[in-house]
Amino acid sequence: MSPQRFPGAASIWTLIRLLPRVSRRRTAALAASTVLVATLPLAAAIASGLLIGQVPAAAAAGPGSPESRQAYLLLAAAAFAFVAAGLAGHAHGAVARNLGRELELLLQDRLARAVARPTGIGHLEDEEVLALLRIARQLGMDWIRPANAVHGVAAIAPQFIGAAGAAIVLAAFNVWIGLAWLLAWPAVFVGMQIEFGRIGRMVYTSSGEMRETEYLRSLAMDAEPAKEIRVWGLLDWLLDRYDRRWSERMGAHRRGEQVRPLTVLVVIGALLALTAATTLTLVDAGLSGAVGFGAIGVYAMALHALFNFSAFDEDAALTSYGALPVPKILDLERRLASQRRATGAELAPEAPQRSIRFERIGFTYPDARQPVFDGLDLEIEVGRSLAVVGDNGAGKTSLVKLLAGLYEPDAGRVLVDGADLAGIDPADWRTRLSALFQDFTRYQLTVRENITLGAPHLAAETDLVWKACEPMGIRALVESLPDGLDTVLSGQVQGGTDLSGGQWQRIALARALFAVEAGAKVLILDEPAAALDVRAEAELYEQFLDITAGLTTIVISHRYSTVRRADRIVVLDGGTVVEDGDHERLMALGGRYARAFTLQADRLAR
Numbered sequence: 109m110s111p112q113r114f115p116g117a118a119s120i121w122t123l124i125r126l127l128p129r130v131s132r133r134r135t136a137a138l139a140a141s142t143v144l145v146a147t148l149p150l151a152a153a154i155a156s157g158l159l160i161g162q163v164p165a166a167a168a169a170g171p172g173s174p175e176s177r178q179a180y181l182l183l184a185a186a187a188f189a190f191v192a193a194g195l196a197g198h199a200h201g202a203v204a205r206n207l208g209r210e211l212e213l214l215l216q217d218r219l220a221r222a223v224a225r226p227t228g229i230g231h232l233e234d235e236e237v238l239a240l241l242r243i244a245r246q247l248g249m250d251w252i253r254p255a256n257a258v259h260g261v262a263a264i265a266p267q268f269i270g271a272a273g274a275a276i277v278l279a280a281f282n283v284w285i286g287l288a289w290l291l292a293w294p295a296v297f298v299g300m301q302i303e304f305g306r307i308g309r310m311v312y313t314s315s316g317e318m319r320e321t322e323y324l325r326s327l328a329m330d331a332e333p334a335k336e337i338r339v340w341g342l343l344d345w346l347l348d349r350y351d352r353r354w355s356e357r358m359g360a361h362r363r364g365e366q367v368r369p370l371t372v373l374v375v376i377g378a379l380l381a382l383t384a385a386t387t388l389t390l391v392d393a394g395l396s397g398a399v400g401f402g403a404i405g406v407y408a409m410a411l412h413a414l415f416n417f418s419a420f421d422e423d424a425a426l427t428s429y430g431a432l433p434v435p436k437i438l439d440l441e442r443r444l445a446s447q448r449r450a451t452g453a454e455l456a457p458e459a460p461q462r463s464i465r466f467e468r469i470g471f472t473y474p475d476a477r478q479p480v481f482d483g484l485d486l487e488i489e490v491g492r493s494l495a496v497v498g499d500n501g502a503g504k505t506s507l508v509k510l511l512a513g514l515y516e517p518d519a520g521r522v523l524v525d526g527a528d529l530a531g532i533d534p535a536d537w538r539t540r541l542s543a544l545f546q547d548f549t550r551y552q553l554t555v556r557e558n559i560t561l562g563a564p565h566l567a568a569e570t571d572l573v574w575k576a577c578e579p580m581g582i583r584a585l586v587e588s589l590p591d592g593l594d595t596v597l598s599g600q601v602q603g604g605t606d607l608s609g610g611q612w613q614r615i616a617l618a619r620a621l622f623a624v625e626a627g628a629k630v631l632i633l634d635e636p637a638a639a640l641d642v643r644a645e646a647e648l649y650e651q652f653l654d655i656t657a658g659l660t661t662i663v664i665s666h667r668y669s670t671v672r673r674a675d676r677i678v679v680l681d682g683g684t685v686v687e688d689g690d691h692e693r694l695m696a697l698g699g700r701y702a703r704a705f706t707l708q709a710d711r712l713a714r
């Protein structure tokens with residue numbers, strides 16, 4: 109077979125050849141069940157044909173004759189072949205599903221390793237590699253999809269009704285046998301669903317371990333961390349750790365995420381026993397002449413119809429797995445909706461006009477032990493520039509997160525012109541804010557989109573976009589890009605380009621500025637120029653103060669020299685304001701600000 113001429117067939121052949129490498133045992137089981145699924149219906153058909161041929165002789169010879177005995181034996185053989193074909197079909201589906209899932213995991217593993225191996229990282233920006241990685245991330249996850257549960261329910265419901273009907277037909281022959289079948293299937297179904305539920309929950313709750321494996325894999329496969337991983341020579345260490353985690357995970361998968369053999373034995377044993385009892389009773393009734401030949405045929409067909417029901421095949425398993433996350437998602441939706449605070453207070457269109465006040469604020473991050481703020485008081489005057497300085501962990505970023513309503517204080521209030529922020533619609537409040545956070549996002553979108561995301565309705569206003577670019581010194585850079593403002597900022601996209609850290613920071617600053625152009629009244633800049641050198645940062649801040657004169661600006665910085673021109677500087681330490689004033693006042697105070705400023709200025713001078 110030439111792969112060029114039959115690429116689809118060649119891919120299937122490649123896949124089949126991989127199966128023994130996934131699991132020899134399962135591949136052998138799949139081959140065996142394939143043979144059974146193919147031959148058992150044939151055997152049933154042959155037995156049925158022979159039976160039909162035997163009927164005239166059996167009828168002529170009458171009950172109790174050797175001819176009629178042979179006819180009943182053929183009937184029993186046909187019934188067993190039908191039942192066995194049904195069971196083999198279910199087993200076949202289950203083996204194929206497990207093998208398929210393991211194949212996906214193996215492919216995922218092999219791709220992760222292959223992509224992590226090269227010493228360079230150029231291939232991690234190759235479009236074809238990225239496409240495969242995108243697919244690889246989804247592998248092995250298909251089985252937990254709600255769509256599968258819908259498909260499963262749609263398949264099982266008619267089978268269930270059909271099986272109940274068949275049991276009722278059998279009840280006409282023997283009430284106890286009919287009743288036994290009527291109860292047997294729901295019992296098997298519930299038993300298997302309990303088993304599938306156990307497996308599903310096990311996988312679901314092990315998502316923490318999965319996340320770690322996935323994290324290690326992404327360290328090896330993503331372009332961003334790949335740089336450091338290679339520079340630090342961590343590749344072998346990483347792959348070794350990934351391999352260990354992976355085999356632990358796969359080991360757990362093999363051990364626990366399967367239907368327990370005992371359950372399978374009990375279920376199949378019970379079904380076979382009930383089938384044998386039904387068939388023997390039927391044969392007995394036929395041989396004794398208690399039930400006519402035609403009726404026996406109907407009952408035998410009803411027995412066969414009972415085995416169309418899938419209690420332990422793929423549909424049943426996928427129904428259970430696929431349905432598992434649905435109530436969890438709805439529950440989460442309810443829980444998060446109840447966390448949305450009730451808003452009622454209206455902000456005046458021009459607010460804030462007077463002040464933003466932090467009043468006895470207490471705040472601890474969820475799951476953190478130490479509070480960040482315990483009684484913080486700070487009043488920010490509108491229309492002036494404020495700089496917040498302080499050591500690492502002093503609470504500077506937390507302060508602006510509270511201001512932006514990204515977290516709510518545990519105690520105290522944030523007041524905007526006297527109105528408690530807790531009662532104001534966060535969406536309304538945020539239209540008045542423009543913020544650039546320390547860990548700003550590098551959107552793999554066009555330059556224009558990157559800049560106008562704060563006010564996307566004005567994205568077409570090219571003049572406004574340039575107005576935001578110019579003070580940041582990036583107009584020339586943007587104009588030199590292949591598609592100017594419409595160039596995608598990503599090395600992973602054809603025709604796109606990546607930028608340096610400082611250039612990215614200027615783009616993010618332009619984004620903040622654009623939102624101000626679009627009407628934001630409070631500008632928050634958290635370490636806005638950490639990627640720039642000290643001089644560039646100072647220049648940029650000076651420029652910012654000029655552009656934003658009259659606006660409420662809050663700038664966070666480590667570099668004391670940068671913020672000296674701010675109208676007001678507060679020094680935070682351990683979540684409280686320890687110094688407050690303008691540059692001259694704080695220098696005269698001779699405290700923490702003065703010492704840090706002098707130290708940094710000396711270093712800069714040297």
Ligand SMILES: Nc1ncnc2c1ncn2[C@@H]1O[C@H](COP(=O)(O)OP(=O)(O)OP(=O)(O)O)[C@@H](O)[C@H]1O
Pocket residue numbers: 473474476480498499500501502503504505506507546666
């Ligand atoms: N998401 C979080 N969960 C738990 N604790 C956090 C979280 N973010 C920050 N913290 C803790 O809160 C404290 C204040 O952090 P914050 O980021 O506000 O400091 P910062 O002054 O901005 O520091 P830096 O100058 O290093 O950016 C620190 O002790 C930090 O460890």
